[in-house]
Amino acid sequence: DAGVTQTPRHEVAEKGQTIILKCEPVSGHNDLFWYRQTKIQGLELLSYFRSKSLMEDGGAFKDRFKAEMLNSSFSTLKIQPTEPKDSAVYLCASSLQGNTEVFFGKGTRLTVV
Amino acid sequence: EQQVQQSPASLVLQEGENAELQCSFSIFTNQVQWFYQRPGGRLVSLLYNPSGTKQSGRLTSTTVIKERRSSLHISSSQITDSGTYLCAMASSGSWQLIFGSGTQLTVMP
DSSP states (O other): OOSOEEEOSEEEEOTTOOEEEEEEOOTTOOEEEEEEEETTTEEEEEEEEETTEEEEOOGGGTTTEEEEEEETTEEEEEESSOOGGGOEEEEEEEESSSSSOEEEOOOEEEEEO | OOSEEEEOSEEEEETTOOEEEEEEESSOEEEEEEEEEOTTOOOEEEEEOSSEEEEETTEEEEEEGGGTEEEEEEOSOOGGGOEEEEEEEEETTOOOOEEOOOEEEEEEO
16 A cells, blocks of 8 residues: 555553654655544644655644654654543645645544543 | 535435535635545545546536635435545645535435
């Protein structure tokens, strides 16, 4: 599968723990996005990278959320410390560049207890 | 103000009927994309249609930029079409996809 790959698919964390979610974008894509999806809020943008440079660091999500892109084919999203309200599905997406079609991974379902 | 409005919020059809989903934007856009999602499933890109009409199988999307709207037509609906349809847009010069709340489609046998 040459699509966006996310690991793990499910994560359970205790409140206060640090978790790291991983994403591999579509090969050759320059833009990478992290979103959070909940039933109430829908899809919210957390971070955006263009050619590995952080373009948007998520505003309200800044304090405990940190996304990094060490190379063009791998990104991580760290949540530290986790809180129960962080329970959601975290989605990674990529696109070639600019205003082009965006492809999503299957997501990581995070449950914080 | 919500920048992307979708209607209807939910739709129930009999198998074989056609569906018309609407999306309107509060600002001008040059990027419109329709997605499909089953509960617990991946967001699947259906059509990338920044302007004009695009078709893929039983799906047809029409985007009218100057009227700030896009529609998705599903012909001859099937039970497996059930799920949530999301419309997303990015404003001109922006990179951020903004999503609507979705239309929940249920196709009954």
